[in-house]
Amino acid sequence: MSEQQLKVIKNTSRKLRVPEAQLAFGKEFTDHMFVMDYSTKMGWHHPRITPYESITLDPAAMIFHYGQTVFEGLKAYRTEDDRILLFRPEKNFQRMNRSSERLSMPPLDEKLVLDYLMELLRIDQDWIPVTEGYSLYIRPFIIATEPNLSLAPSNTYQFYIILSPVGSYYSEGIHPxxxxxxxxxxxxxxxxxxxxxxxxxxxxxxxxxxxxxxxxxxxxxxxxxxxxxxxxxxxxxxxxxxxxxxxxxxxxxxxxxxxxxxxxxxxxxxxxxxxxxxxxxxxxxxxxxxxxxxxxxxxxxxxxxxxxxxxxxxxxxxxxxxxxxxxxxxxxxxxxxxxxxxxxxxxxxxxxxxxxxx
Known part of the structure; x- marks a missing residue:
């Protein structure tokens, strides 16, 4: 299998969903997440969609000690005719790479990770709310994972994408x-x-x-x-x-x-x-x-x-x-x-x- 070929592991135990009217920002998460690894030897590799689960890291992982991490935020919207739309997603991954450069982190292949995101959304598309003003919040992020207390950039990283259905920012209409x-x-x-x-x-x-x-x-x-x-x-x-x-x-x-x-x-x-x-x-x-x-x-x-x-x-x-x-x-x-x-x-x-x- 190619190191860039996407592997999909479906969640066999689906989560109970909170009614859309009760959704708060960033509290609920979908059945699956995307993960990809990085090492200086192999570059970005082993892309996979897995059941949403906890992350296990070494206590010496550099993210905990030196804060080497970047993230993004975008949304998927369900239209009245049941299409799924993203808004300028390429801009988010371009900005993520600029953030990574500032934090001495490796860049992503922007087109490739957008394709991976599309597949994740297809798998968890039922989580995209249908209520007007609601959406599916998308949080891509990268963390430094090398267990090393040296004050230098990490040699290993993980890239994740998690999804969270969210309610309307203005529950009672736009207000100042x-x-x-x-x-x-x-x-x-x-x-x-x-x-x-x-x-x-x-x-x-x-x-x-x-x-x-x-x-x-x-x-x-x-x-x-x-x-x-x-x-x-x-x-x-x-x-x-x-x-x-x-x-x-x-x-x-x-x-x-x-x-x-x-x-x-x-x-x-x-x-x-x-x-x-x-x-x-x-x-x-x-x-x-x-x-x-x-x-x-x-x-x-x-x-x-x-x-x-x-x-x-x-x-x-x-x-x-x-x-x-x-x-x-x-x-x-x-x-x-x-x-x-x-x-x-x-x-x-x-x-x-x-x-x-x-």
Whole structure:
């Protein structure tokens, strides 16, 4: 058997499923998962789909000690005519390889792993929810597995894909969130790992998130780590501002995650002939725009919420309410268009969706 030939071991004991109305994010997992191994001698090899099960690792596995890991997040959607669609999945695996490069990890064959994902989805397709607004969350990740406490990149890795049916991010319809601007802690700096989707970036944000949550805010808006002046991103999404009819978003500067939804929103705005500029934006500029009556909308973009309108921002003891705390017209239009394309309700003029053939 070729070292790249996919082996499939079916699960003979299917799981009991939680009713779709009770689904929470990342709590339930499907019957199968994908696994592939890497060694410096053999490269990536032994791809397989197996029953979903626990992972057994040596206590000295380097993932536990030096955090060498990257991950991705995307979704599979079931359409009204029972097709299965992915949204720009090639972008996720391209970004995964960029993250791996930053973490000194081996690259994947992007086309090959997408084919493997397609087969995994075909096997577990019954897990893709049918309820409107629901989807199957896809989590690919790579971990360093070599049992070695030396401070150097691992010589062995494992690549996994697990699947989780999830409910709608907005159970009662799209609504604005409250954001706290963080000034004490730093998420990332230029030259660090901010552009990589790696575990440490997220656990390092927990303390700031806990502080914000205690104050009644759902998310943290990060400022640059050097001057604590320029806007970077929200914990789980990129951020956009509509100021005097123009859309501005922080430019990718080496510390901001290059969001796939962010890219799609920019391309959509340009297609609509709406001015959109990527540049450095200070938090002071945004608050001044509010005082001048020019701040019209603020919204975040990401895989989970797609578009998340922001109704309130608090910075330096100053609190502002955007668009009277209501979802803006542009935010609503972007959300409906992008989710419409993702779920097949609207036509896809950009070729962004990929159908999983059953």
């Amino acid at each position: 969130v409250k954001i706290f601007v963080e000034e004490e802690f730093t998420r990332a700096v230029r030259g660090g790992t901010g552009t990589a989707k790696t575990a440490g970036n997220y656990s390092a944000a927990y303390l700031a998130q806990k502080k914000a949550s205690a104050k009644g805010y759902s998310q943290v808006l990060w400022l640059d780590g050097v001057e604590k002046k320029y806007i970077e991103e929200v914990g789980s999404m990129n951020v956009f501002f509509k100021v005097d009819g123009e859309i501005v978003t922080p430019a990718l500067n080496g510390s901001i995650l290059e969001g796939i939804t962010r890219l799609s929103i920019i391309e959509l705005l340009k297609d609509w002939k709406i001015p959109v500029i990527e540049r450095r934006i200070s938090i002071e500029e945004i608050f001044e725009a509010y005082k001048a009556g020019k701040l019209e909308e603020v919204f975040g973009t990401g895989t989970a919420a797609v578009v998340s309108p922001v109704g309130e921002l608090t910075w330096n003891e100053q609190k502002i309410t955007i668009n009277n705390g209501q979802t803006g017209e542009l935010s609503q239009m972007l959300y409906e268009t992008l989710t419409g394309i993702q779920t097949g309700i609207q036509t896809d003029p950009f070729g962004w969706t990929v159908e999983v053939k059953k």
